Amino acid sequence: MSKTRIAIVGAGLAATPHALALSELNDEVDVVGVVGRSPERIERFASTYGFPVGKSIDAVLNDSSVDGVLVLTPPHTHLELVEQAAAARKHVMLEKPLDISIARAERAVQACREAGVQLGVVFQNRFRPAVQRLAALAKSGALGPLAYAGVELRWWRPQSYYDEPGRGTYARDGGGVLMTQAIHSLDILMWLAGDVSSVVAATATTTLHSMEAEDFASAALTFESGAAGQVLATTAAFPGFPERIELVGANATAVLDGGHLRVFFQDGRVEEFSDPSSSGFGAKPMDFAHTAHRDLLRDFFAAIREDRAPLITGDDALRVQRLIERITASKGHQQ
Known part of the structure; x- marks a missing residue:
């Protein structure tokens, strides 16, 4: 080769x-x-x-x-x-x-x-082992048709992170927590749950950071499949916690906390899968392995x-950025 x-x-x-x-x-x-x-x-x-x-x-x-x-x-x-x-x-x-x-x-x-x-x-x-396992379950139909899909990203960045020139600005980064941090989890959410038909959202810059763009975002989603959805993302949650992705299907609920996946089937079975992956959710943005x-x-x-x-x-990335744009533009109105 x-x-x-x-x-x-x-x-x-x-x-x-x-x-x-x-x-x-x-x-x-x-x-x-x-x-x-x-x-x-x-x-x-x-x-x-x-x-x-x-x-x-x-x-x-x-x-x-x-x-x-x-x-x-x-x-x-x-x-x-x-x-x-x-x-x-x-x-x-x-x-x-x-x-x-x-x-x-x-x-x-x-x-x-x-x-x-x-x-x-x-x-x-997408290449983290627990995410791959979750994707296999979702795409095989093992979870059943989705009723709900959501992301919670409660991360922490100290003010020194945003003091770096350009960080958290629209001119250099295009936005804050959504474009820089949550974009990864939103990609997984849309990969597994599909496109979004409606968004009602709010964004803010909390008192914990001095920055131009948002460090907090919350959104209620409706997917084209009819499933409900939710997004919560912030870099103001000290000391930072692993991101959570939850899929609720007709047959099972899957909860991914960082690299730990738990699947609760309605027939009583429980499946667990763990990998050592981290994602830099605390004060050290690059605190993760390079294997993915x-x-x-x-x-x-x-x-x-x-x-x-x-x-x-590139088309996958466009879908995610369009969702982010709808969240930031919503301001409490359906998009």
Whole structure:
């Protein structure tokens, strides 16, 4: 099997789990270079993980031997980088969210579609073992038709987190807790429960944080299937707690707390499944293992080789961002 050749664009906070994952996939992939706007940061990151430093983004994209790029830059930079990569016929794995607005996100997806290149998005939590088990139960029909599906994300971020330039702003991040933290759980919710037909919601910035965007959101949902739903998301719940996803079906109720899955069947059976996964729900945002990133990237590289869509596509990410936009726009009115 020939190795997939990729370049890494950006070396910020999100880059570490990707670097650790790529180190375990060196039989499948060659990192041909790391590029970015801060030479010092790029040099430090590349030397830490044994990657070469690339000359520039243009040099990477003009290299015909490069198959794809891993874009790990802040959200407001995504569209232009994706458009450049697509124009150069490079496949793209993009950190979430797609970009800071629906209009820009749609353009990123369209650019890759028109160029005929794959666009994958970093929703790595789909690859956590307990999530995979929950998905298998939901998609096999074992839970029965869903009556309710909900997410509760009670996380904590200290003020120092939002004191970093751009954090929690619309101009750089596109929003607060929904776009940066809860987006992962909302992706799983829609993956398993389907599209949403109506939203009534409220968002706020609590007194615990000084920031531009929301650190609290609550929404009542109705899914197109007719199931009821709920979202609660905050980064103001000290000291932070594992996120909870609950699916109530005609045959069973499934409750996923972090990496611990419990399934209560109406016939009396109880199934439990645990994995050691964490998600950085407390003061340390990167306090989680890189194994889900590894499996996400492995799927993406296989998609390139096999000329198929990755498990998580740009269209999947668009669905989630559209839901987030409806939640933030609702202000207590149905959307």
